[in-house]
Amino acid sequence: MAQPGFPRWAAVLGLVALVAPLAAPNDYWIGVMARICLYATLALGLNIVVGFAGLLDLGYVAFFGIGSYLYTFLASAHFGLHLPFLVTLPIVILLTAGSGILIGAPTLRLAGDYLAIVTLGFGEITYLLLINLDRPVNITGGPSGIVGIDPPAVAGFALSTNTHYYYLFLAALGLTLLASARLRHSRIGWAWQAIREDELAARAMGINTTVAKLQAFAIGASFAGIGGSFLASWQRSVFPENFLFTESINILAMVIVGGMGNLLGVVAGAALLVSLPEVFRDLQRYRLLAFGLMLMVLMVFRPQGLLSFERKESSDD
Amino acid sequence: MALLETEGLTKDFGGLRAVQDLALRVDEGEIVGLIGPNGSGKTTLFNLITGLHPATAGRIRFDDGRRELVGLAPHRITALGIARTFQNQRLFNHMTVLENVLVGLHCRTRSGIASILLGTRRSLEERRRAEARAGGLLSLFGDRLLPRASRPAWTLSYANRRRLEIARALAAEPRLLLLDEPAAGMNPTETRELMRDIKRIRERGVTILVIEHDMGVVRGICDRVAALDHGTKIAEGSFEEVRRSPAVLEAYLGRQAGRA
Numbered sequence: 001m002a003q004p005g006f007p008r009w010a011a012v013l014g015l016v017a018l019v020a021p022l023a024a025p026n027d028y029w030i031g032v033m034a035r036i037c038l039y040a041t042l043a044l045g046l047n048i049v050v051g052f053a054g055l056l057d058l059g060y061v062a063f064f065g066i067g068s069y070l071y072t073f074l075a076s077a078h079f080g081l082h083l084p085f086l087v088t089l090p091i092v093i094l095l096t097a098g099s100g101i102l103i104g105a106p107t108l109r110l111a112g113d114y115l116a117i118v119t120l121g122f123g124e125i126t127y128l129l130l131i132n133l134d135r136p137v138n139i140t141g142g143p144s145g146i147v148g149i150d151p152p153a154v155a156g157f158a159l160s161t162n163t164h165y166y167y168l169f170l171a172a173l174g175l176t177l178l179a180s181a182r183l184r185h186s187r188i189g190w191a192w193q194a195i196r197e198d199e200l201a202a203r204a205m206g207i208n209t210t211v212a213k214l215q216a217f218a219i220g221a222s223f224a225g226i227g228g229s230f231l232a233s234w235q236r237s238v239f240p241e242n243f244l245f246t247e248s249i250n251i252l253a254m255v256i257v258g259g260m261g262n263l264l265g266v267v268a269g270a271a272l273l274v275s276l277p278e279v280f281r282d283l284q285r286y287r288l289l290a291f292g293l294m295l296m297v298l299m300v301f302r303p304q305g306l307l308s309f310e311r312k313e314s315s316d317d
Numbered sequence: 318m319a320l321l322e323t324e325g326l327t328k329d330f331g332g333l334r335a336v337q338d339l340a341l342r343v344d345e346g347e348i349v350g351l352i353g354p355n356g357s358g359k360t361t362l363f364n365l366i367t368g369l370h371p372a373t374a375g376r377i378r379f380d381d382g383r384r385e386l387v388g389l390a391p392h393r394i395t396a397l398g399i400a401r402t403f404q405n406q407r408l409f410n411h412m413t414v415l416e417n418v419l420v421g422l423h424c425r426t427r428s429g430i431a432s433i434l435l436g437t438r439r440s441l442e443e444r445r446r447a448e449a450r451a452g453g454l455l456s457l458f459g460d461r462l463l464p465r466a467s468r469p470a471w472t473l474s475y476a477n478r479r480r481l482e483i484a485r486a487l488a489a490e491p492r493l494l495l496l497d498e499p500a501a502g503m504n505p506t507e508t509r510e511l512m513r514d515i516k517r518i519r520e521r522g523v524t525i526l527v528i529e530h531d532m533g534v535v536r537g538i539c540d541r542v543a544a545l546d547h548g549t550k551i552a553e554g555s556f557e558e559v560r561r562s563p564a565v566l567e568a569y570l571g572r573q574a575g576r577a
Binding site (some may be wrong): 187 | 390391392395411419420422440447489
């Protein structure tokens, strides 16, 4: 049975992604491709909150950080816990989803700019906690982070090369894409979009907006839990600097550039924003300047996003 | 049987008393019209019934006095069987026409996150039934909405948007439907069609309370009419009785005309 939102050409793209490492010029580019999959997963999570439910979350990186550190706590020498990857990942996903509910709950009555500022504050709080929770008891390792994180191992096979990680991240991206598409065309997805379009009307139509918003925060955060676990196990280390405010903006830019609410657009946005700085590497210190200019050009000529299909202009008046 | 009954219903906005000590009764199967000048508290009454505004005082009883609505959250009231349209259309503009109706079905469907993510047969089955049901509701308006089911709602014409609001409200399977100026901005042909549609909805067993300024519509469809002015009920009865009531004439035309 065809999944709505997944046209046949999406399957072709999937096949291309499967053989892509063969075409990569070197291992470095396979690493870039792995990072694209990782960030696309994060962007899909933020897309649930911002693109579907219309809740402008500027502190999404908090969940990315929480996921990374939770994974680190459970699978590193830091606390001496070395839980297997397939045990750790579901625990981290559930706990990060829980953190989404915790952080989402106080923001339920806020909308628009106010919600943006409060979530931004939560992002900063998380970063400050990561930096400062090395005293009196060393929990996060403080500014120097935590090193010596276990690599993922499945059935005795430990992942080591960038190619291994690429396929792991690609599989997760496929699953989060599928999850997003199923939610998008479900009663819960319709409720989210109704809240985005007109919260008052949504309430009057029988939607429990409290529950629906918390569901969006939880699902969005759980994707970041996956991304966080991947980052920690791939880098084999975590640092508070991985989870700065700019990272929230970076992920939000992927969602917006790709086309808010459009799943393949969000993936395309992640691919573009991860690979552009690499393409501009030759420009050396003008790299970020070129990157910024690119974003401006894109927003001027495709304000609706790369792949957000223009709604039919025809009206039946 | 009294489907809806308000008693001593009062709503203050700061120093302004928008609804005052209102007693209104709507019997099952009726179409009741609510008229009154602008600012007389009609839409506020709808907001009180649907729980969007908390009442300052008084009671709202539903289902022959079995349910007290004051203090219930809006989604609970919808689940009990009350749905509405809005005076200034509030469609979900960037969702498709069909999806707008599917939102209305939210409180009549059950699938949770887990079964949706796993794509269980039950959740797929429920979605298929919901889509079929939404299509059926669109077809209530003949070929006005159904052929446009997959278009975004904002592309609809004005009259079709009003029709879609009604279809969306019906999706919640209400026993009582609140219509807030459904004929506003419609041309005479569209208005006639609307009157026929509203009567057809009543035949499906839905009781209707309708705010309307077009007296032709009120005369044509309402079994009973209540008139509000400054938040209080100034007249109630058949359309002719209310139309001849001195208090109503005064409210609409001023004191001199009321005496004349």
